[in-house]
Amino acid sequence: MTLADGVWQQIFSFDNYGELLALVRNSLIVGAALGLVGGLAGVFVVMRDLPFAVHGISELSFAGASAALLLETNIVAGSIAGSLLAAGAIGILGARARDRNSVIGIIMPFGLGLGVLFLALYKGRAANKFGLLTGQIVAVDTPQTTWLLGTSALVLIALAAMWRPLAFASADPDVAEARGVPVRALSFAFMIVLGLAVALSVQIVGALLVLSLVVTPAAAAARITASPVLLPVLSVVFAVLSIEGGILLALGSSIPISPYVTTISFTVYAACRLAGTYRTRRWGAGKTASQPA
Amino acid sequence: MAFVPRARHGGTMSGAGTGGSDTAAVISLRGAALSYGERVVWRDLDLDVRPGEFLAVLGPNGAGKTSFVRALLGRQPLSAGELTVLGRPPRDAARHLGYVPQQAELSAQAMVRARDLVRFGIDGHRFGPRVRTGAVRRRVDEILASVGASAYADVPLGLLSGGERQRVRIGQALATDPRILLCDEPLLSLDLHHQQAVTELVDARRRSHGTAVVFVTHEINPVLGLVDRVLYLARGGHRVGTPEEVLTSHALSQLYGTQVDVVRVHGRVVVVGAPDGTAAPPHHPHDADRAHALHETDGVRP
Numbered sequence: 001m002t003l004a005d006g007v008w009q010q011i012f013s014f015d016n017y018g019e020l021l022a023l024v025r026n027s028l029i030v031g032a033a034l035g036l037v038g039g040l041a042g043v044f045v046v047m048r049d050l051p052f053a054v055h056g057i058s059e060l061s062f063a064g065a066s067a068a069l070l071l072e073t074n075i076v077a078g079s080i081a082g083s084l085l086a087a088g089a090i091g092i093l094g095a096r097a098r099d100r101n102s103v104i105g106i107i108m109p110f111g112l113g114l115g116v117l118f119l120a121l122y123k124g125r126a127a128n129k130f131g132l133l134t135g136q137i138v139a140v141d142t143p144q145t146t147w148l149l150g151t152s153a154l155v156l157i158a159l160a161a162m163w164r165p166l167a168f169a170s171a172d173p174d175v176a177e178a179r180g181v182p183v184r185a186l187s188f189a190f191m192i193v194l195g196l197a198v199a200l201s202v203q204i205v206g207a208l209l210v211l212s213l214v215v216t217p218a219a220a221a222a223r224i225t226a227s228p229v230l231l232p233v234l235s236v237v238f239a240v241l242s243i244e245g246g247i248l249l250a251l252g253s254s255i256p257i258s259p260y261v262t263t264i265s266f267t268v269y270a271a272c273r274l275a276g277t278y279r280t281r282r283w284g285a286g287k288t289a290s291q292p293a
Numbered sequence: 294m295a296f297v298p299r300a301r302h303g304g305t306m307s308g309a310g311t312g313g314s315d316t317a318a319v320i321s322l323r324g325a326a327l328s329y330g331e332r333v334v335w336r337d338l339d340l341d342v343r344p345g346e347f348l349a350v351l352g353p354n355g356a357g358k359t360s361f362v363r364a365l366l367g368r369q370p371l372s373a374g375e376l377t378v379l380g381r382p383p384r385d386a387a388r389h390l391g392y393v394p395q396q397a398e399l400s401a402q403a404m405v406r407a408r409d410l411v412r413f414g415i416d417g418h419r420f421g422p423r424v425r426t427g428a429v430r431r432r433v434d435e436i437l438a439s440v441g442a443s444a445y446a447d448v449p450l451g452l453l454s455g456g457e458r459q460r461v462r463i464g465q466a467l468a469t470d471p472r473i474l475l476c477d478e479p480l481l482s483l484d485l486h487h488q489q490a491v492t493e494l495v496d497a498r499r500r501s502h503g504t505a506v507v508f509v510t511h512e513i514n515p516v517l518g519l520v521d522r523v524l525y526l527a528r529g530g531h532r533v534g535t536p537e538e539v540l541t542s543h544a545l546s547q548l549y550g551t552q553v554d555v556v557r558v559h560g561r562v563v564v565v566g567a568p569d570g571t572a573a574p575p576h577h578p579h580d581a582d583r584a585h586a587l588h589e590t591d592g593v594r595p
Contacts, residue, residue, distance in 0.1 A: 047401040161420055167415030172410060173402040174394040175465065179418045180387045217591045226406045226449040 008217075013252035020251045026145045027204070031247050033152040034200050034213065035240030040159050041197040042218030042239065043081070043232050044190055047170040049097070053090050053191070056104035057198045060086035062207035064199075066118035075132075076147040080199040086111065087195030091188040091217045135206035137260040139258050148200055154195050163259035166190055167228065204243060205258050212262040213239055218267040223276035238268045306528035316344050317380070318367065319505045320475050326376035327360050330497055335531055336362050336373065340524060344472065345503040347496070347519050349510055349536075353567065358509050360476050361526065365507065366392065379472060386473075391466030391504075393476040396458070402451035407442055407461040408433050410450060414468035432468070440464040456487030463494050473505045474498060480515055488515045495519075513540070514561045536562070 017261045045054055064082020069077045086107055094100030119129045127136070159166075169176040169183045194214075201210045217238035222233050246261035318341035326336030333356035342348050352358050358392050363369035364376060367383030372494045378386035391414075399405070416423070437443045440460045450458055451540040459479060466474060474495060480488045496519050499506050508516060513523070513536070523539045525532045527548045532539045539545075554565040 043404075047404055049400040160422055162415065164423055165418055165420055168413045171405045172417075173395070173400060174412055175392055175413070176417065178387060178390070178392040178394075179414075180384070181418045222404050226404050226409070226447075228409055231404065274492065 001031075005180045011253055011255060012249065015252055017252060023098070024247060024251060026142065027247055028244060030145055030148045031204060032240055033149055034204055035243045036236055037152050037155050037197045038201055038213040038243075039217050039236030039239035041155065041194055042214045042216075043221075043235050044170055045164060045194065045215055046218045046222055047167070048190070050099055050194070051211060052104050053087075053094075053114040054194065054198055054211055054214050056090065056108040056111070057083050057086040057195050058202055058210040059108045059115070060196075060205045061202045061210075063111040063115040063118065065202060065207075066115045066122065066129070069124070069128055070118045070122045074143075074147065076144050076151075076199070076203060080151065080196060080200050082111065083195035083199035083202075084192065087191040087198075091191035095184060095187065098246045123136055130256070131206065131208045132202070133208050134256040135204055135209060135261070136256070144203070148203060151196050151200055155193055155200075158193050162186060162189060192292070205232055205246075205261050206256070209262055210257045212258075213243060216262075216265040216269050217242065220272040223272040224279060225267070238265065242268065297566060305500050318343055319379055320507070321375075321377045321380075323375040323495065325358060325376050327364060327369065328372045328374050333372075335526055338374070338531060340533055341552075342505050342507065344475075344505055345499050347499060347506045347508065347516070347521045348524060349508050349513060349516055349520045350526065351510065351513055352522045352531075353528070355359075356526040357529055358526055359477070361524075362475060362507075362509055365473075365475055366390070380501050388469060389472045391469060391471035391474045393459075393462045393466045393474070393479050395477045396455065396481055399450065405450050406447050407450065407457075408437060408446045410461055411436050411465045411468055412489075414465035436464045436468050437461075439594075440467070441490075448456060456484070456490065459487065459491050460494065463491065470502075471504060473507065475507045475509075477509045478511065479508070480510060480512060485515075492516050492519060517560070517562060540564070 003126050045051060061079045061083040062255070064085070065075050065079035067082070068078025071078075089107055090100060090103055108242050119132075122129060157221040165176070165181045166186050166189075167180075169186045171181050197214060198210055201213045218231075218235040220238050221234035225231050225234060242261050242265035245264045246257050249260045250257040320340070320342040322340040324336075325338040325340075327334045328336070350358055350361060360369055364371060365378065365383055367378075367385075367387060372492050376383060379389055383390075384591050411428065415429055415432060434443070435444070437446045440463055442457065442460045442464055445453060445457055447476065450461070453461070461478070463476075466476075467572060476495065479491055479495075483491065492515055495506055495508070498504050508520075510516065513520070517536060520536055523532070525545070527540050527545075529548055529550050532544055532548055534544075540555050542553060542555045545555055545564065545567065549567055551566070551568065553567045556563045556565060
């Protein structure tokens with residue numbers, strides 16, 4: 001066997017696939033929920049230009065999860081606590097875009113440092129440590145599943161309730177405020193929702209790669225459509241495709257799930273970008289042609 | 294704060310509105326003042342805007358034009374005096390006020406189509422799931438047609454030219470059938486052709502519906518023929534009156550406290566010597582170096 005074959009076998013292996021599939025049933029269910037949450041929250045992350053905030057929140061979420069690991073309590077709860085702390089701080093201290101980035105830049109390394117500290121103190125399985133940063137699939141047990149699905153439901157309900165004014169406030173804050181939309185309250189509320197969504201995503205793809213689930217699918221969808229209906233639908237489809245595809249491909253291999261997820265979502269984005277170039281050209285031309293005399 | 298006379302105020306030249314005195318004012322300011330801490334932006338402002346009236350708000354940067362807009366929107370409380378919009382506090386009248394904000398780069402420009410922006414104007418402020426009504430969609434189509442934006446209804450804002458975007462903006466502001474149209478520098482960075490198109494849309498609306506227009510602008514000339522009254526804000530005070538009354542060498546010299554000459558050439562007003570050079574040479578309020586942006590043409594895509 002050549003070296004290349006060996007590497008290939010490590011990356012893609014489908015031995016005993018049926019049995020393995022049963023093991024990750026929970027992960028697949030949670031993955032679908034995360035795809036839905038990440039895809040929808042991502043629409044506003046892109047609209048409001050918040051990718052850096054997502055990254056900052058995920059590092060504190062990681063700190064929370066590793067603290068929970070060290071204290072042997074619920075990891076999902078720890079991760080959510082860390083997320084909410086970060087989201088709240090960013091929401092309060094960084095209401096204006098200019099302040100926001102520095103606040104995130106200050107919070108992020110602090111969170112990461114805390115996380116590293118907790119992990120260094122933790123004496124348990126090394127795989128648990130690594131999983132928080134780069135993702136894990138089999139680790140989702142039943143009580144965790146309940147937590148993850150419950151939080152997903154909460155996020156979905158919150159997003160459904162505030163979708164319209166949030167879209168208005170995100171796209172056109174001046175006029176939204178003039179029309180009486182509570183722009184600041186919505187901005188804070190969305191940070192909290194985003195914190196929850198990020199905490200969920202950390203469980204599967206890991207803290208370092210949350211962006212591939214919360215930003216890339218929505219950014220890809222925005223490349224090919226501006227329809228307020230099609231955009232979130234496509235974003236969710238791309239997110240679910242990335243995460244479920246990632247789980248299924250990672251199943252037989254000894255490699256963490258995240259490279260699969262990130263590669264799929266990046267490929268989708270690249271394809272959408274290409275398609276989007278065509279779209280822009282078509283519109284530019286079509287519009288001039290149909291301009292009323 | 295000095296006592297506020299109910300009738301005419303001595304300090305300002307309260308020009309007669311063109312609307313008959315029988316119609317109630319849609320905007321009413323009495324002894325209004327606005328200050329940030331120690332710095333008084335304007336004070337003793339008495340003004341009634343009547344239905345169908347076209348009020349231009351002029352003045353140099355820092356004289357309080359933006360604060361005036363914010364006050365009308367209910368986003369900036371007065372430090373003294375009284376302001377009512379349609380007889381109530383401005384915040385309660387928000388629904389009847391169409392607002393065209395200063396052009397700004399929107400972070401989500403590529404994700405919002407012209408028709409979405411208009412639709413926000415209709416039901417964007419409502420919480421809860423959207424009830425799919427064909428009526429709203431038809432209304433959006435109607436509005437887009439009325440401002441001549443149907444051809445690019447489905448194009449993201451980021452791909453529109455400044456003039457096209459401004460048409461859509463006016464459509465959005467008119468979506469709620471407002472009684473007041475508040476436009477903040479709507480002609481900024483538009484070429485002459487588009488300036489004309491935009492002012493015509495605004496003027497048509499006030500003639501057909503009696504909508505009062507408050508038009509904040511650096512450049513009076515594109516709207517000179519339409520303006521009923523001018524509110525000229527300067528650092529030393531303000532003047533209210535018809536363009537003939539306010540845009541004179543005497544009035545502006547008094548306002549600025551220095552010799553200012555107002556020249557009329559071929560129906561255009563040119564102000565010479567005003568500190569900050571306002572009404573005459575068009576310049577960008579944020580960045581004079583971007584003056585070339587004023588000549589954006591239809592073909593330019595951001």
